Amino acid sequence: MASAAAVGTSLPLFLLLVSTLIAASASPSSAAEAQAPQELLLDFKASLRDPSGALSGWSRSAPYCNWPHVACTSAAAAANAAVSVSLSLQGLGLSGELSAASLCRVPGLVALSLASNGFNQTIPLDLARCASLASLNLSAGAFWGPLPEQLAALPALVSLDLSGNSFEGQVPAELAALGSLEVLDLGGNRLSGVLHPALFRNLTSLHLLDLSGNQFLESELPPEIGRMSSLRWLYLQGSGFTGAIPESFLGLEQLQVLDLSMNSLTGAVPPGFGLKLQKLMALDLSQNGLSGPFPEEIGKCSMLQRFEVHDNAFTGELPGGLWSLPDLRVIRAQNNRFTGRLPEFPSGQSRLEQVQLDNNSFSGGIPQSIGQVRTLYRFSASLNELNGSLPENICDSPEMSTINISRNSLSGTIPEFRSCRRLVSLYLAGNGFTGPIPASLGDLPVLTYIDMSSNDLTGGVPAELQNLKLALLNVSYNNLSGRVPPSLISELPAVFLQGNPGLCGPGLPNDCDAPLRKHQALALAATVASFLTGVALLAVGAFAVCRRLHGSEPSPWKLVLFHPVKITGEELLAGFHDKSIIGRGAFGKIYLIELQDGQNIAVKRLVNSGKLPFRAVKNEMKALAKVRHKNIAKMLGFCYSDGEVSIMYDYLQMGSLQDLICAHQKFTMAWKGRVRIAMGVALGLAHLHHDHTPQVLHRDLKASNVLLDDEFEPRIAGFGVDRVVGEMAYQTSMASDLNYKCYVAPEQSRAKNPTHLMDVHSFGVILLELVTGKPAEQPASDDSVDIVRWVRRRINVADGASQILDPSISRTAQQGMQAALELALRCTSVMPNQRPAMDEVVRSLQQLCFSVHPQTPPQPTEIVLEP
Ligand SMILES: *[C@@H]1O[C@H](CO)[C@@H](O)[C@H](O)[C@H]1NC(C)=O
Ligand SMILES: *[C@@H]1O[C@H](CO)[C@@H](O)[C@H](O)[C@H]1NC(C)=O
Ligand SMILES: *[C@@H]1O[C@H](CO)[C@@H](O)[C@H](O)[C@H]1NC(C)=O
Ligand SMILES: *[C@@H]1O[C@H](CO)[C@@H](O)[C@H](O)[C@H]1NC(C)=O
Ligand SMILES: *[C@@H]1O[C@H](CO)[C@@H](O)[C@H](O)[C@H]1NC(C)=O
Ligand SMILES: *[C@@H]1O[C@H](CO)[C@@H](O)[C@H](O)[C@H]1NC(C)=O
Ligand SMILES: *[C@@H]1O[C@H](CO)[C@@H](O)[C@H](O)[C@H]1NC(C)=O
Ligand SMILES: *[C@@H]1O[C@H](CO)[C@@H](O)[C@H](O)[C@H]1NC(C)=O
Numbered sequence: 001m002a003s004a005a006a007v008g009t010s011l012p013l014f015l016l017l018v019s020t021l022i023a024a025s026a027s028p029s030s031a032a033e034a035q036a037p038q039e040l041l042l043d044f045k046a047s048l049r050d051p052s053g054a055l056s057g058w059s060r061s062a063p064y065c066n067w068p069h070v071a072c073t074s075a076a077a078a079a080n081a082a083v084s085v086s087l088s089l090q091g092l093g094l095s096g097e098l099s100a101a102s103l104c105r106v107p108g109l110v111a112l113s114l115a116s117n118g119f120n121q122t123i124p125l126d127l128a129r130c131a132s133l134a135s136l137n138l139s140a141g142a143f144w145g146p147l148p149e150q151l152a153a154l155p156a157l158v159s160l161d162l163s164g165n166s167f168e169g170q171v172p173a174e175l176a177a178l179g180s181l182e183v184l185d186l187g188g189n190r191l192s193g194v195l196h197p198a199l200f201r202n203l204t205s206l207h208l209l210d211l212s213g214n215q216f217l218e219s220e221l222p223p224e225i226g227r228m229s230s231l232r233w234l235y236l237q238g239s240g241f242t243g244a245i246p247e248s249f250l251g252l253e254q255l256q257v258l259d260l261s262m263n264s265l266t267g268a269v270p271p272g273f274g275l276k277l278q279k280l281m282a283l284d285l286s287q288n289g290l291s292g293p294f295p296e297e298i299g300k301c302s303m304l305q306r307f308e309v310h311d312n313a314f315t316g317e318l319p320g321g322l323w324s325l326p327d328l329r330v331i332r333a334q335n336n337r338f339t340g341r342l343p344e345f346p347s348g349q350s351r352l353e354q355v356q357l358d359n360n361s362f363s364g365g366i367p368q369s370i371g372q373v374r375t376l377y378r379f380s381a382s383l384n385e386l387n388g389s390l391p392e393n394i395c396d397s398p399e400m401s402t403i404n405i406s407r408n409s410l411s412g413t414i415p416e417f418r419s420c421r422r423l424v425s426l427y428l429a430g431n432g433f434t435g436p437i438p439a440s441l442g443d444l445p446v447l448t449y450i451d452m453s454s455n456d457l458t459g460g461v462p463a464e465l466q467n468l469k470l471a472l473l474n475v476s477y478n479n480l481s482g483r484v485p486p487s488l489i490s491e492l493p494a495v496f497l498q499g500n501p502g503l504c505g506p507g508l509p510n511d512c513d514a515p516l517r518k519h520q521a522l523a524l525a526a527t528v529a530s531f532l533t534g535v536a537l538l539a540v541g542a543f544a545v546c547r548r549l550h551g552s553e554p555s556p557w558k559l560v561l562f563h564p565v566k567i568t569g570e571e572l573l574a575g576f577h578d579k580s581i582i583g584r585g586a587f588g589k590i591y592l593i594e595l596q597d598g599q600n601i602a603v604k605r606l607v608n609s610g611k612l613p614f615r616a617v618k619n620e621m622k623a624l625a626k627v628r629h630k631n632i633a634k635m636l637g638f639c640y641s642d643g644e645v646s647i648m649y650d651y652l653q654m655g656s657l658q659d660l661i662c663a664h665q666k667f668t669m670a671w672k673g674r675v676r677i678a679m680g681v682a683l684g685l686a687h688l689h690h691d692h693t694p695q696v697l698h699r700d701l702k703a704s705n706v707l708l709d710d711e712f713e714p715r716i717a718g719f720g721v722d723r724v725v726g727e728m729a730y731q732t733s734m735a736s737d738l739n740y741k742c743y744v745a746p747e748q749s750r751a752k753n754p755t756h757l758m759d760v761h762s763f764g765v766i767l768l769e770l771v772t773g774k775p776a777e778q779p780a781s782d783d784s785v786d787i788v789r790w791v792r793r794r795i796n797v798a799d800g801a802s803q804i805l806d807p808s809i810s811r812t813a814q815q816g817m818q819a820a821l822e823l824a825l826r827c828t829s830v831m832p833n834q835r836p837a838m839d840e841v842v843r844s845l846q847q848l849c850f851s852v853h854p855q856t857p858p859q860p861t862e863i864v865l866e867p
Helices: 001-010 038-046 125-129 148-154 173-177 196-199 223-227 247-253 296-300 320-324 367-370 437-445 461-466 486-493 515-521 523-531 533-549 569-575 614-625 658-664 672-692 723-724 727-736 736-745 756-772 788-794 800-804 811-827 836-852
Strands: 070-074 083-088 111-112 133-139 144-146 159-161 168-169 182-185 188-191 207-208 233-235 258-261 264-268 280-283 289-293 306-308 315-316 328-334 337-341 352-357 361-364 379-380 385-389 403-404 409-413 425-427 434-435 450-451 456-459 472-474 479-483 502-504 558-561 581-585 588-594 598-607 635-641 646-649 706-707 714-716
Touching: 083 173, 148 173, 148 800, 159 461, 173 196, 188 296, 196 223, 296 320, 296 523, 379 727, 403 614, 434 658, 461 486, 502 588, 558 614, 569 588, 598 723, 614 635, 614 723, 646 723, 658 756, 672 706, 672 714, 672 756, 672 836, 723 727, 756 788, 756 811, 756 836, 788 800
Parallel strands: 083 111, 111 133, 133 159, 144 168, 159 182, 168 188, 182 207, 207 233, 233 258, 258 280, 264 289, 280 306, 289 315, 306 328, 315 337, 328 352, 337 361, 352 379, 361 385, 379 403, 385 409, 403 425, 409 434, 425 450, 434 456, 450 472, 456 479, 479 502
Antiparallel strands: 070 083, 558 635, 581 588, 588 598, 598 646, 635 646, 706 714
16 A cells, blocks of 8 residues: 555556646537437536535536646547546545546546545446546545455556555456556455466566555465566565465566565565565565575565565574675565674765664674765664674664664773764663763763663663753663662662662662661652752741631642642642643643742642541652652642642643643644654653552553653653542542443452553553544544544454544554554453553554664754664
8 A cells, every 4th residue: 555655656657647638628529319418427526425516616617627627638539529537536625426437438537536535335247347547545444344346447547546445355357458557556455365366477567566455355465476577576475475476576586675574474585585686675574484594585685675574583693795785775684594604895985874683693792894884874783692892883874763772792802982962772682781870971862761781780860861851771780889870760760770789779778868868768768868958947937927827727738749840839729729720630630830940840730639648648758759760740748728739840832632632633743743742642641550569559640641842852751640539539430430431451340459451441541542532532523532432443443443543644654553552452442351541552552663764863952762
């Protein structure tokens, strides 16, 4: 399906392209004998539903050649007609009971596109009467049913695009009669069964064949395809093909793109593969069961740009010639059993951008010439047997963004990475590196992920790392020592520091300052104390103010701060007025309060709270405040009285995800941004579930509890409120909050104890919101169902997915959206045991992140999404 778009621009265009528009007056003459074309077209229009009025310009007052979406060209060649007519009705929101009977009588009709509409029907058989048709495009038109053999009666057909529908059954062998066909796109349907060899024997003019994404096909690759000598684009990925790659494929001399990925192919690639494929630009054999060594001849394909063979069982060395191909951009060979050394890169001429060799058995050193490849932006070779030291120049490429050489046998010190201005991820874990962590890493402007765990590094954690906006700093299991810089401790979970007995600091087993406070080892108390000596005083001060303000009331207020916040009790209480309400949830209102120093904080005032004693609430709050993660909202402190608890959070500029989705009823964020939000929420939730003992459950996850910073990085708020208000009050509040019922897992009302899988359900609902672009409650204005049911109702009908996915997102993102939709459906399974745990969700989303990773090197502002 993706192929159709790619080809649209590069194929020689067929007859349908307009060369000269016929003047309005030159209307066809034969109106006397036959019905006039304009009447036929109006008949056809009458069979359509056109809710947006796209065809309202079709009226008798203008010559039909001037009608919108109609083009006429002079066509001396077209039989029996002075003009040839093209109808381009794609993407007009059309539906209805399509009937082609009158349409096909329009003389000279050469091209018909009904693509990207909502026809919910089978192909009208009378289309077979459109004898002059050269191009028929029904892609993504919501068609279903069998492919009618009657299509074979369109002798002039050059291009047939039926992709992205729900066609079922076998591909009729009769289509072999379409001897002039150059484009046959059947991708993304539900075609099944065996492909008939005769079908391909006769289609010798084909330039493009797309059978991809028909997962129910049960066929070997037909050797006949190898004899379609004009073939340039062959897309057979994801269609259940079995068996070996036929030897005949070796002779496809015009082939530019060959995609056989995601099938169940086995056996070796035929010897000599590549020798005759002198035009091949992209080869994708990934995700099959192919084995044996890869034929050397691929190194002769001088136009090759992408070589993707990952996730197979290949053995032997990577063909040596590959590395010196002048145009090669991408090598993806991870998850195979390749062996041998990595060769040096040919100096100064390589255009490689991505090299992924993870999980093989490569040995020897990392090539010294790696820094000379000026275009390289990803080098990953984790899980191999590489040894020796890191080349000093490993990130000399001005584009370098990701280096992953975890889990090898590398040694020596870590060089100063001074030139890596675009380095985002640096994974060096599980090697034998020694010496210090270079302080100069703190100067790299976009470095976000650092994993140096399980090495033999010594020295301190450099304070310079505080300059970075880190999402991951894993230095566990080294031999580091000394004081950990304070902001690193507060921003990152302590597990990333463990296994370094010499490290000290608040929250760690070793307190740097003194052994005298052992009895006070409560990490949080220590954090507050060493953070800012003033904070404790501040808290006490504020506490006093609260008491004074409410002096006449029986219950004094107590203010406890976990972070330095310049707030007085007066300011807090004065802030609770209606004008500053920014949200309402199950547990009460949320206020935005601006402090005197300009800082904004959000305060969640919990109704029905304050029933638990202060000490209990304080202990729970302390435990919750200890949860620190890039995707968890920072809890600044809380205020307590008998009868009410208010929690203070860092206020984030962009409000909540709910605000974003509901803004003017138009949620326009690009897919990449949405994946990033999903990933952030998943990482935050996974952190709650998996990095804490006892596990922290959120129990109220919803879009309004996902806050967004000014770069749309999400932070989860509002977790663990049940522990502060008590289970009874939690149950009552949740039950009374009818607005957000659909986030709540179906088993919640009958389950004895809350589980992490209930949170997974809530996460799934958020993911559905991101995929559909619709709010969770009442996604459709004309229907009162919630998003889970709305999606379920559509998922099983023909081509339902195309109605579910947010139409404002470009079709190129569809594969990713489809995968996200499937993940969301698993997360929202009715049966809790069918939902994935959050760490598995994170892994699934990672794959999506890689697939939205731009093909070109990322700009510094585009932080690559990696956990
Ligand atoms: C069919 O129409 C779609 C939507 O307009 C377009 O993207 C695609 O390239 C067309 N197919 C062919 C073969 O031109
Ligand atoms: C398609 O049509 C069938 C009836 O033919 C109907 O039941 C179904 O709901 C329709 N699907 C959509 C998405 O409109
Ligand atoms: C093969 O194509 C030719 C026209 O190119 C046609 O005459 C013939 O009938 C086709 N054969 C089959 C089996 O359809
Ligand atoms: C490594 O690759 C093999 C296939 O060669 C695969 O089965 C295995 O799961 C991979 N390991 C990892 C950690 O990805
Ligand atoms: C780096 O490699 C390790 C080991 O294969 C893997 O677990 C990790 O996810 C990789 N990280 C990235 C960002 O590719
Ligand atoms: C790397 O390993 C190979 C054996 O695989 C060994 O011969 C070589 O000396 C090692 N090199 C270094 C620098 O340790
Ligand atoms: C940090 O590194 C340790 C040791 O390699 C590993 O066990 C742990 O899973 C890592 N944590 C994360 C979140 O990567
Ligand atoms: C850790 O480093 C210290 C010196 O800082 C050294 O004495 C000790 O032996 C090292 N421990 C290990 C396990 O390498």
